[in-house]
Amino acid sequence: MTASIPNPKSPIQKPKSIELLFLGTGPAMGLNGRTTSCYLLRINERRILIDCGPAIIQQLHETGVAPHQIDDVCFTHAHADHALGYPMLMLWRLFKAPAGVGLPRIIASEAVLTALDGVMQHALAGEVELTKAAPRVALPTSAPASLPFDAEITLRTWPMAHSPYAPTLGLRFEIGAPPEQKIIAFTGDTGPCDNVIPLAQDADLLVHEATFSARLKPELAGGAFGHSTAQIAGRHAAAARVKRLALVHLDVKEEGQESLFIEEAAAEYAGPVSAPFAGVLFTIQG
Ligand SMILES: [Zn+2]
Numbered sequence: 001m002t003a004s005i006p007n008p009k010s011p012i013q014k015p016k017s018i019e020l021l022f023l024g025t026g027p028a029m030g031l032n033g034r035t036t037s038c039y040l041l042r043i044n045e046r047r048i049l050i051d052c053g054p055a056i057i058q059q060l061h062e063t064g065v066a067p068h069q070i071d072d073v074c075f076t077h078a079h080a081d082h083a084l085g086y087p088m089l090m091l092w093r094l095f096k097a098p099a100g101v102g103l104p105r106i107i108a109s110e111a112v113l114t115a116l117d118g119v120m121q122h123a124l125a126g127e128v129e130l131t132k133a134a135p136r137v138a139l140p141t142s143a144p145a146s147l148p149f150d151a152e153i154t155l156r157t158w159p160m161a162h163s164p165y166a167p168t169l170g171l172r173f174e175i176g177a178p179p180e181q182k183i184i185a186f187t188g189d190t191g192p193c194d195n196v197i198p199l200a201q202d203a204d205l206l207v208h209e210a211t212f213s214a215r216l217k218p219e220l221a222g223g224a225f226g227h228s229t230a231q232i233a234g235r236h237a238a239a240a241r242v243k244r245l246a247l248v249h250l251d252v253k254e255e256g257q258e259s260l261f262i263e264e265a266a267a268e269y270a271g272p273v274s275a276p277f278a279g280v281l282f283t284i285q286g
Pocket residue numbers: 027028079081082189249
């Protein structure tokens with residue numbers, strides 16, 4: 001959080017209010033209090049959902065946010081723990097949202113959009129055409145891309161190194177203009193990947209997956225199965241000079257093991273490191 005003295009020569013600007021709510025921070029089959037990883041980013045009045053796992057309706061309910069209050073849904077990739085809540089989110093929007101509330105905008109790669117239509121066809125075939133009417137933006141999976149949301153918010157994406165069957169995009173939200181610009185970056189699922197550095201460069205917060213701990217599983221120290229260790233997350237955070245690092249997608253086997261993941265990342269990265277549970281709220285004031 002930063003305080004600034006208004007410049008009397010510049011037009012009065014409404015301060016940006018930026019909040020990131022962690023809805024879940026576990027891996028695909030997370031236990032020990034960690035449901036699947038997804039997040040709600042609020043920038044002023046706009047609410048952006050990042051990924052949409054199977055428990056999305058319950059995750060939102062737990063934090064007091066109604067599904068119809070979401071404006072945009074961004075998908076990192078199509079794996080079950082990140083996308084299988086889509087039919088339920090759309091079902092809510094179709095049948096439980098107040099009259100006049102439309103469908104959210106869907107932002108994802110073409111591969112994910114095709115997969116989502118397949119999931120809807122399987123789960124709620126009668127509603128496929130209706131949900132296809134939601135506004136959509138297709139992003140490339142093989143090259144960086146940029147998508148302006150409005151005058152204040154730009155989403156930039158980079159391909160991550162996760163799975164040949166599930167192309168994955170890292171998401172970088174740039175809010176406002178330099179030098180007051182705020183940046184929040186999400187890796188989604190990834191192993192070691194050079195693209196994390198531009199994705200996260202100088203970010204105020206990097207939300208990085210750390211499925212494994214190199215201390216608990218030294219044999220996975222280089223990353224495995226398209227996933228990272230906390231050590232890799234720490235190295236990425238240091239190389240990108242981020243201001244804070246949040247570890248997510250943790251495969252925690254026993255209560256309290258989070259501290260091992262945090263210590264492991266902190267050995268590589270000098271800034272603040274956390275491993276948030278669902279319900280944790282980060283506030284960044286622009
Ligand atoms: Zn995952």
